[in-house]
Amino acid sequence: MHDNAFTFYHDTVRPEWVDYNGHLRDAFYLLVFSLATDGLMDRIGLDEAGRAARQRTIYSLQAHVTYLHEIKEGTRMRVDARVLAHDAKRIHLYMEMFADSRADDDGPVSACEQMLLCVDTTGPSAARFDPDVLVKIEALHAQQATLSPAKYAGRAIALPSRRQG
Amino acid sequence: MHDNAFTFYHDTVRPEWVDYNGHLRDAFYLLVFSLATDGLMDRIGLDEAGRAARQRTIYSLQAHVTYLHEIKEGTRMRVDARVLAHDAKRIHLYMEMFADSRADDDGPVSACEQMLLCVDTTGPSAARFDPDVLVKIEALHAQQATLSPAKYAGRAIALPSRRQG
Numbered sequence: 001m002h003d004n005a006f007t008f009y010h011d012t013v014r015p016e017w018v019d020y021n022g023h024l025r026d027a028f029y030l031l032v033f034s035l036a037t038d039g040l041m042d043r044i045g046l047d048e049a050g051r052a053a054r055q056r057t058i059y060s061l062q063a064h065v066t067y068l069h070e071i072k073e074g075t076r077m078r079v080d081a082r083v084l085a086h087d088a089k090r091i092h093l094y095m096e097m098f099a100d101s102r103a104d105d106d107g108p109v110s111a112c113e114q115m116l117l118c119v120d121t122t123g124p125s126a127a128r129f130d131p132d133v134l135v136k137i138e139a140l141h142a143q144q145a146t147l148s149p150a151k152y153a154g155r156a157i158a159l160p161s162r163r164q165g
Numbered sequence: 166m167h168d169n170a171f172t173f174y175h176d177t178v179r180p181e182w183v184d185y186n187g188h189l190r191d192a193f194y195l196l197v198f199s200l201a202t203d204g205l206m207d208r209i210g211l212d213e214a215g216r217a218a219r220q221r222t223i224y225s226l227q228a229h230v231t232y233l234h235e236i237k238e239g240t241r242m243r244v245d246a247r248v249l250a251h252d253a254k255r256i257h258l259y260m261e262m263f264a265d266s267r268a269d270d271d272g273p274v275s276a277c278e279q280m281l282l283c284v285d286t287t288g289p290s291a292a293r294f295d296p297d298v299l300v301k302i303e304a305l306h307a308q309q310a311t312l313s314p315a316k317y318a319g320r321a322i323a324l325p326s327r328r329q330g
Binding site for chain 1: 193198213222228255324
């Protein structure tokens with residue numbers, strides 16, 4: 001398990017996050033990804049002070065979570081994130097969660113895509129990112145071009161047709 | 166706001182679920198949907214006693230949440246659910262969340278799709294639903310054919326190409 005420029009968050013599976021199977025409940029994977037998104041906002045100038053000064057915040061439009069491995073209470077994990085795409089108002093974010101209980105070679109335990117929208121808090125209404133924020137988003141986007149493809153991005157949920165298991 | 170055969174869950178936005186915007190945080194929409202999924206499991210014979218007796222449980226494979234309206238602390242909401250499709254081992258579930266603070270005519274505040282897998286807890290490994298469980302799943306699936314199309318199902322996350330906001 002290692003950190004790099006793409007690591008935005010660390011946490012440990014808390015007792016109150018575990019379901020009847022003894023595993024991190026589906027919604028709490030997304031909570032960890034959501035906290036990682038807060039970490040990304042901090043890095044692009046939209047931390048608490050930045051949000052107040054700019055009268056800007058971020059809303060989630062969509063989130064897609066892929067569950068690859070169950071993880072148990074007490075497991076330490078990290079979230080790596082990258083900007084797959086963006087425009088003047090939106091960020092298409094991709095994240096992977098890695099667990100200490102597994103080697104990085106095993107791949108992530110979960111992946112999450114999010115579409116985020118910049119919002120003017122005086123409306124609220126959709127708004128452009130401030131120019132200095134956009135520069136930081138573009139830098140993150142440029143960085144991700146050096147990585148292998150985002151394996152679990154772009155998925156829709158569907159059963160293979162006529163499959164009967 | 167009304168209940169019907171498709172309503173699987175009620176809750177109220179709790180103080181600890183609210184983010185820095187004063188709204189239900191993205192992950193806690195999914196928690197409410199996840200609790201609604203537990204309600205569905207209860208109805209198909211996979212409540213706690215059923216899981217123990219059958220040595221079967223449900224894992225989430227994927228979840229997709231669409232956020233349509235923000236809702237504030239104290240808002241009462243309900244979740245309606247339906248089975249869009251299934252095979253011998255999987256359920257493709259679709260849910261919509263409605264808030265008391267809005268008329269039903271305004272539509273849902275959020276929608277969620279999930280792909281759920283039946284798991285033999287002695288493995289754990291993917292397993293077929295027991296026949297009596299499958300009958301209940303089929304009945305839910307047949308019921309949903311009477312409803313209007315699942316408006317927010319089948320989505321993937323992507324920016325419109327070349328859109329500059």
